[in-house]
Amino acid sequence: MSDAWRIIEEEISKPSLFKSRESLMPEHLPDKLPHRENELRELVSYFKHLVYDPGSVSQRVLIIGGVGTGKTALSKLFGKIFTRMAREKGYSVSYVHVNCHRNRTLYNIIYDIARQLAIPLPPRGLSAKEMFDALLSYLEELDQYVIVALDEFHYFASVSRSEAVYFLARTYEAYEGTKHVNFMFIATDTSKLAFLDPVTEGYLLRHIIKLEPYSSNQLYDILKYRASLSLYDGVYDEDVLKFIAEYEGVDKGGGGNARHALEILLLSGDLAEKEGAKRILIEHVRKALMSLSREIVSVSEVIRYSSLHELFVLLSIVRLLRRSGRKEVKMGEVEDEYKLICETYGEIPRRHTQLYEYIQNLSKAGVILAQPSGRGHRGRTTLITIHYGPLDALENYIVELIKKRRELGF
Ligand SMILES: Nc1ncnc2c1ncn2[C@@H]1O[C@H](COP(=O)(O)OP(=O)(O)O)[C@@H](O)[C@H]1O
Ligand SMILES: [Mg+2]
Structure with missing residues (x-):
């Protein structure tokens, strides 16, 4: 039997840790909201x-x-x-x-x-x-x-x-x-x-x-409830939920953000599953925490409804910043990169004024920081930067979102 056959078969028959992955997604509306x-x-x-x-x-x-x-x-x-x-x-x-x-x-x-x-x-x-x-x-x-x-x-x-x-x-x-x-x-x-x-x-x-932002105890109850809907029994234990709740609880210096806590649990489950583990371990949670900064979680919420071309613009900025390693990039560079991205996706680029508006919108929403270049630059331009990270996680998220948006056709 070929290697590919074996690999595909193995992957297909791997038991899932989730009985309903959807019910951990931010869109899912649960039947009750503990502590509200x-x-x-x-x-x-x-x-x-x-x-x-x-x-x-x-x-x-x-x-x-x-x-x-x-x-x-x-x-x-x-x-x-x-x-x-x-x-x-x-x-x-x-x-x-x-x-x-x-x-x-x-x-x-x-x-x-x-x-x-x-x-x-x-x-x-x-x-x-x-x-x-x-x-x-x-x-x-x-x-x-x-x-x-x-x-x-x-x-x-x-x-x-x-x-x-x-x-x-x-x-x-x-x-x-x-x-x-x-x-x-x-x-x-x-x-x-x-x-x-x-x-x-x-x-x-x-x-x-x-x-008010949630305390660790409240987040623990929320996680426990949502885990019971989405994960099989025995796949997670109290300690894993407590670990996440303590990380995010406002009383322990976290943001008290239930979305963040639930996304950490979801990603931990995904990582455990990918490794073929039978249970979610604290180590999986630690790995999830590395790639899900608080800023990325809140930005992902903001851009969930951005238009396709606004996402293209953001993707251009993220790619340029990653590639160049500079602390900021210029409007003109973003525009060139944006045109390339449009080409790859077979979309007609929007005009300069429209791009400028997208950039202003993203800046107002706190996704990027755009400001006029001021002195020291030849000619005036807009300088654009992103202060949080990791950018590769953000890039992946945007690419996924673009894919979904194109499938749905808007
Ligand atoms: N008390 C709660 N019990 C269960 N799930 C909650 C609770 N509060 C928030 N969530 C979940 O956390 C996520 C973020 O909540 P959301 O209502 O989108 O927050 P906001 O609109 O304030 O940013 C959603 O998946 C939501 O279902
Ligand atoms: Mg909301």
């Missing part, structure tokens, strides 16, 4: 009117918390169960979750809300405001109520003009009729919203739910 019970109750208290006296108020709640504190999971879980219960009680309440990284303009946000509600709108020709009015009348006509969660709202607030933010925040201002839309604004911190005028700020900051 009080916050869930708080959310209910704010939206309860929807099952008693719908239309009486248009509620606004701001959910604040660092990366991986469960903001997205909490709001989605609440939305899923709350709307189901409301329907059982005979109220037509829907929940829509809009990611402002993916939808960066008021127009796209409103369009996405309508799309998720399956509200027929003409595809072109309406302004954002007209579209929103159409949406409101439609809801009114059907007597439907909506909770709109605007996730990564700080990003929208930082890239769009303030009128757009006011527009959303002040929906129904001084309006006496039935109110069909309620908002949940989700952001990492309030400081990024502070530039808003006092009235708008008042609308946004009236009801705040703050999610």
Whole structure:
């Protein structure tokens, strides 16, 4: 029998450590969120009117918390169960979750809300405001109520003009009729919203739910629950989970980030499996920690919704920085590398102004640092750098993401 046959056969018949690898992925929405019970109750208290006296108020709640504190999971879980219960009680309440990284303009946000509600709108020709009015009348006509969660709202607030933010925040201002839309604004911190005028700020900051970073004990419970869904019994033991929980727990100097903790567990499992080990060992966790810096985890979240060409630009920067070993690279160099990458992928390169915008966006989102060259350089240019690493891990992640994006065709 050939060597290749044996190798392939061996690999195929290797038992997996995961019974459901998907349920450790960041997209997976679990059925419960240990240590977020009080916050869930708080959310209910704010939206309860929807099952008693719908239309009486248009509620606004701001959910604040660092990366991986469960903001997205909490709001989605609440939305899923709350709307189901409301329907059982005979109220037509829907929940829509809009990611402002993916939808960066008021127009796209409103369009996405309508799309998720399956509200027929003409595809072109309406302004954002007209579209929103159409949406409101439609809801009114059907007597439907909506909770709109605007996730990564700080990003929208930082890239769009303030009128757009006011527009959303002040929906129904001084309006006496039935109110069909309620908002949940989700952001990492309030400081990024502070530039808003006092009235708008008042609308946004009236009801705040703050999610604190998780302690090691809390992370241990979370890991234990998620491990029980995703890994076979006997594949992991308490010590492995404790080790991760202590590394990440805020009380032990970690970030208190559940996403990071879960990704470490996932990668440890992958590494153990690759080695053909029967169990995840502390050593696998140590290896996983080497390649999953906190920064890479939070950046991977930010770029998950970047467009294909924005990813090409980022890939150019990462490759140039790796290859040159310099601390920063110039805009012109990035542009050349970007064109090469487009060629490899058979895509038509975007224009200079568009690239410049991608770079500014990536910089605002904290993925890269772009600044004007200042003196000492011949001609002015933009200098671009990345302060975290390892870059090979980041490069792999971007390449994977590009592959997925192309398979899905957007
Ligand atoms: N209390 C919790 N129990 C179980 N899983 C959690 C909990 N909090 C967060 N997670 C998981 O951690 C990951 C990050 O949570 P997420 O809601 O995306 O954080 P954020 O939106 O604040 O960055 C997700 O996979 C989520 O399911
Ligand atoms: Mg989130």
